[in-house]
Amino acid sequence: MxxxxxxxxxxxxxxxxxxxxxxxxxxxxxxxxxxxxxxxxxxxxxxxxxxxxxxxxxxxxxxxxxxxxxxxxxxxxxxxxxxxxxxFDRMNRIKEIDPDDLTAVVESGVITGDLHRAVEKEGMFYPPDPASLESCTLGGNVAENAGGPRALKYGTTKHYVLEITFYSSQGDRITVGKRTKKWVVGYDLPSLMVGSEGTLGVITEIALRLLPRPPKRYTLLLAFGDEVTASRTVSNMIRRGLLPSALEFVDHKCLEAVGEKVAPFLPKGTGSFLLVEYDGFGPEFERQLEITYDVASKNGLLDMFVAEDEVTRRKLWEARRGVLPALESLGFLIRHEDVVVPRSRIPDLVEYTSVVEKETGMRLASFGHAGDGNIHVNILYKKGQEEGVARAVEMVVQKVWELGGTSAGEHGVGILKKKFMKRELDPLAYELLKAIKGTFDPKGILNPHIMFDD
Ligand SMILES: Cc1cc2nc3c(=O)[nH]c(=O)nc-3n(C[C@H](O)[C@H](O)[C@H](O)COP(=O)(O)OP(=O)(O)OC[C@H]3O[C@@H](n4cnc5c(N)ncnc54)[C@H](O)[C@@H]3O)c2cc1C
The missing domain is CATH 3.30.43.10 (Uridine Diphospho-n-acetylenolpyruvylglucosamine Reductase, domain 2)
Structure with missing residues (x-):
């Protein structure tokens, strides 16, 4: 047989x-x-x-x-x-939500947005919020260490994983971690599994940490003439002690391509915008709004939109979350680069995308999590232009390294970024990773084609 x-x-x-x-x-x-x-x-x-x-x-x-x-x-x-x-579409049960210990236990096929709704109904909150949350799974989020807009204040998936059950390539069940707030018994294997991209084991169950739901939330959209003033505002806000729960950025190339579609309310002359969200308790908000307005005004703010109700909030978020689907609807293929630079270097990177456009003939459009310096540089192209894409990617990643950044922030290494992993890591660290892969997966059958280039 x-x-x-x-x-x-x-x-x-x-x-x-x-x-x-x-x-x-x-x-x-x-x-x-x-x-x-x-x-x-x-x-x-x-x-x-x-x-x-x-x-x-x-x-x-x-x-x-x-x-x-x-x-x-x-x-x-x-x-x-x-x-x-x-x-994992048939292993999608939320098995437990515990409001006393602030934990949830899920099968790996649970859709991230379903967990959000389930815990929010009970006054709790699961912070990781990839923009794909209505379709991606928690198993996929753990395997990729997914982030999202709220990472600036709340961190990424790895900060919420308490315990993981996975199956080894030989089919043995292994549970790592503890459902407690603290745990130091042995090496941190849950952290090793987070971001392992399906190369070390097959995850079936995850225990996650929850937080009490913040009672209030304000969303602002700040329109600027260009990315330099928008980015400077980001650094200045952090320096003034502000810690938004989201601090998102969209560049002028995205706005040229799809601005009318996703944010028709923007004032004429808008070349970039920031989407800022604060959450927490009431009294602190007014002060945060005042400081944000003050910082942004000193950096040439064109207009500020404030949402306190859910309908307006959704409209402002659509201006950011709608950018990628709108770019996709233009009929281009898109290479999604997911680089991270120190926050203060965002303007250098965005300016450099024009150099890349000139040298490669590709069209680039960037948006992302400015608070984390995590910029999604999208290369828009048509079939037959793959060579230009490869050159553009190489130029972007080289620049990112020069600026002190990394080639991948939250979308994983996969197939598309593996050639950079080897060049980015310390050679001995790379060998260590290979040795770990060999220990977990001696026959090399779990996603053998991703991450490692050799
Ligand atoms: C429109 C859009 C917006 C996005 N926005 C964000 C964002 O804001 N932040 C962000 O971080 N990412 C984002 N992503 C990327 C993507 O949604 C995430 O990487 C997500 O975590 C993938 O989840 P998934 O269930 O689709 O996993 P898949 O794509 O199916 O798998 C991803 C990886 O995880 C492995 N894997 C999946 N399930 C398991 C399992 N049970 N056990 C072991 N390995 C497993 C797979 O082998 C693969 O290597 C976005 C994607 C899209 C399309």
Whole structure:
């Protein structure tokens, strides 16, 4: 019997799909990495299914790509070596929400936005908020260490993971971490699993830390003539002691391309805007608003929009969250770079994107989490321009390194950024990572095509 038939017999036909149309659905993710059609798609319904499937794949040496919703922007969920894809769409239960200990326990296929709503209903709050939160899964967030606008104040997924249960490539169940606020017994294996991009184990269950929900929230949109004044405002706000829960940025190239569509209310002459959100208790807000207005005015503020109600808040957020879908609707392919520079160097990076445009003939548009210095430089292109894209990416990453930054902030290494991982890391650190991969996955079957370039 071949491995696919054995898999079907072990798990049941409805959990192992071989029909082409279905496999095609899992050949791509949200990045522009080339599609590869897997040989089978596995939909486990329990930990037993995960374990049995892994044991079998290990025996036959078949590569496996674990998958949440496929919203990866680095090619992380493309099964580049074929083999099997394991999708967690049927393991999507919120198992426990504990308001006393402020914890939640979820299966890895839970959609991030569903957890947000479930805990908010009970007066709690799960801060990590990738813009894809209505479609991505918590398993995918842990595997990528996803961030989002609230990372400036609240950190990224890794700051909320207490305990992880995963299955080794051989199909053994391993739980790491503790559901307590503190824990120092042994090496920090939960942190190792966070951001491991499916290369070390297949995550089935996660215990997460929650926070009490902040009672109030204010959202502001600050319009500026250009990115330099907008970015200077970011540094000056932080220097004045402000700590917004979100501090987002959109550049003039995005506004030229889709400004009318996402933010028709912006004043004439707007070349960049900041989306700022504060949360917390009432009395501190007025002071924060005053300081923000003062700092922004000194930097050439054109206009400030304030939202206290949910409808206006959504309208302001749409101006930021709507940028990527609007760029995509223009019919371009998009390479999503996800670089990070020290906050004060954002203007240097944004200015440099014009140099890249001139030298490569590509069109670049940037937005992102300015508070973290995490700028998503998007390269818009058409089929046949791949060489120009590669040159543009190389120029951007070289510049980022010169500015003291890193090639990947929150979208993972995947396939698309692996050539930079080796160049960015200390050579001995890179060897250590490879040794860790070898220990966890001796046959190299868990996402063997991503992260490592050799
Ligand atoms: C419009 C849009 C906006 C986005 N905004 C943000 C943002 O603001 N911040 C941010 O950080 N990211 C963002 N992303 C990127 C993406 O949504 C995140 O990386 C997200 O965490 C991926 O989740 P997923 O469920 O789609 O995982 P997938 O794309 O399916 O998988 C991602 C990686 O995780 C691995 N994986 C998935 N599930 C498991 C599991 N159970 N066990 C082991 N490995 C697993 C996969 O093998 C793959 O390597 C955005 C993407 C889009 C399309």
């Amino acid at each position: 071949n491995w696919k038939n054995e898999l079907k017999r072990t798990l049941g036909e409805d959990k192992v799909r071989e029909d082409y149309e279905h496999r095609l659905l899992f050949s791509k993710d949200s990045s522009d990495a080339s599609a590869v059609v897997p040989e089978v798609v596995i939909h486990p319904e329990s930990e037993e299914d995960v374990s049995e499937a892994l044991r079998l794949l290990y025996r036959y040496g078949i590569p496996l790509t674990p998958r949440g919703s496929g919203t990866s922007l680095s090619g992380g969920s493309v099964p580049a070596l074929g083999g099997a894809v394991m999708v």
